Amino acid sequence: MKYVAAQSLTQVFEHLQDDPTSKVFAGATDLVPQLRAGRKSPGTVIDLKTVPRLQGLNLVEETWVIGAATPTSVLTREPSFVSDFPGLSTAAGLIGSDQIQNRSSLGGNLCNASPAADSVPAMIVNAARVLVAGPNGERTIPVAEMLLAPGITALSEYEIVVEILIDRPSMKTADAYQRMIPRSEMDIAIVGAAACVSVNQDGICVAASVALGAVAPTVVIIPTDFLIGSKIDEQSLSALAVAAAEMCDPIDDKRGTIAYRRQVAGVLASRVTREAEKLATAGDAL
Numbered sequence: 001m002k003y004v005a006a007q008s009l010t011q012v013f014e015h016l017q018d019d020p021t022s023k024v025f026a027g028a029t030d031l032v033p034q035l036r037a038g039r040k041s042p043g044t045v046i047d048l049k050t051v052p053r054l055q056g057l058n059l060v061e062e063t064w065v066i067g068a069a070t071p072t073s074v075l076t077r078e079p080s081f082v083s084d085f086p087g088l089s090t091a092a093g094l095i096g097s098d099q100i101q102n103r104s105s106l107g108g109n110l111c112n113a114s115p116a117a118d119s120v121p122a123m124i125v126n127a128a129r130v131l132v133a134g135p136n137g138e139r140t141i142p143v144a145e146m147l148l149a150p151g152i153t154a155l156s157e158y159e160i161v162v163e164i165l166i167d168r169p170s171m172k173t174a175d176a177y178q179r180m181i182p183r184s185e186m187d188i189a190i191v192g193a194a195a196c197v198s199v200n201q202d203g204i205c206v207a208a209s210v211a212l213g214a215v216a217p218t219v220v221i222i223p224t225d226f227l228i229g230s231k232i233d234e235q236s237l238s239a240l241a242v243a244a245a246e247m248c249d250p251i252d253d254k255r256g257t258i259a260y261r262r263q264v265a266g267v268l269a270s271r272v273t274r275e276a277e278k279l280a281t282a283g284d285a286l
Contacts, residue, residue, distance in 0.1 A: 001042065001043065001044070002019075002044040002045070003045055003047065004046045005047045005050040006046050006047060006050055007052075009051060009160075011051075012160060013135045015046050017158060018044075019042075019043045022043060022044035022045070022046060023046070024045075024046045025045060025046070026048045026049060026054070026108040027049070027069070027108050028103065029103050029104045030108060031045070048107075048160065053067065054068050054070070055069055055070055057075065057078055059080065063166065063167050064084070064085075065164075066106055066163060066165075067107075067162075068106065068107025068161040069105050069108070071101060071102050071104065072093070072101045072105060072109075072119070073101040073102050075088070075092040076092055076093040076101070084168050085122075085166070085169070086174065086279060087122050087175030087177040087194055087272075088119065088194075091118040091119045091122040091177040092119055094177075094179065095119065106119050107130075110123070110143065111153055113152055113153050114150065114151075114188075115214055115215075115217055116188045116192065116214035117192075118177070118192055120143065120147065120213060120219055121192055121193065121211035122211075123143045123166070124143050124144045124211045125194045125195055125196040125211050126175055127209075128142075128164055128166045129141065129142050129165045130142075130146060131163040131164075131165060132161050133159065133160060134157075134158045138162070140165070141154055144219070147219065148218070149218065169196075169198075171283070172199050172201070172280050172281070173196065173197070174276050174279030174280040175194065175276055176195055176196075176272045176275035177192070177193070177195075177272065178192075178193050178268050178272045179214075180268060182255055188214070189213060189214045190214060190256045191214050191261055191265045191268050193211075193212050193268035193269050193271070194211050194213075195209065195211075195276040196209045197277045197280045198280060203231050203281050204229065204230060206228065208227045208228065209221070209224060210222040210224055210272070212244060215250045215261055215262075216248060217249070220244075220247050220248060222244050222247060226240075227240065227273075232274065237270040238270070241266030241267060243269075244265045244268075244270075248261060
């Protein structure tokens with residue numbers, strides 16, 4: 001196996017085209033376990049962390065620009081980012097151990113295309129986009145359209161994710177993320193739930209987005225139209241829980257039955273929406 005520390009996007013594309021078996025990686029926190037599990041080794045592995053454009057967390061006007069290979073630990077340590085996105089920063093802080101978070105990245109978590117990825121539902125409810133690049137140029141894709149099936153993304157041949165773009169939230173808007181895992185830490189979610197809620201000065205919900213991970217082949221986005229126009233209360237949260245449970249298409253395995261995952265999905269959907277609504281009402285995310 002050949003290792004390449006790419007210094008530019010041009011070098012990445014050259015190596016990808018030179019070796020059809022080549023693979024890119026941002027932290028190798030998924031690649032290494034996959035190789036140890038018996039997947040065929042690529043002829044060339046291309047390290048993206050050495051590409052300057054894929055590193056960094058910057059606020060450009062009113063948009064956060066996150067390099068696709070930026071360690072998730074950076075996101076959890078930046079006070080302004082945590083204030084804007086308490087839910088997404090929470091999700092980023094749940095990806096493995098402290099050591100893994102110094103290697104893992106939002107770009108890698110997304111492109112691995114695991115149904116249970118913690119950061120993906122949180123990015124979706126915040127309307128995140130990804131800037132992708134390939135030999136033929138650049139384009140922008142909503143994160144909600146990136147995942148097609150487990151392990152399969154919307155990236156074309158030789159394309160890679162360069163940046164994640166997320167607009168700052170408006171006044172009285174906040175996000176939240178919660179998950180259910182079998183152990184107390186460092187486990188894969190049975191259900192992951194993200195929500196983003198906006199309220200007006202009277203506490204009336206004016207916008208809401210809820211997304212669930214680990215309950216279907218790709219992230220499930222729950223309809224929230226019935227939440228708009230009134231205060232979020234126990235009745236509306238109960239309706240949300242029912243809708244979440246019904247929309248799930250979970251698997252039945254040793255970590256949880258289908259019935260259990262549906263029940264948890266409903267509970268977490270309502271809980272995380274209530275959390276986001278409370279943060280938005282308090283004005284903690286401005």
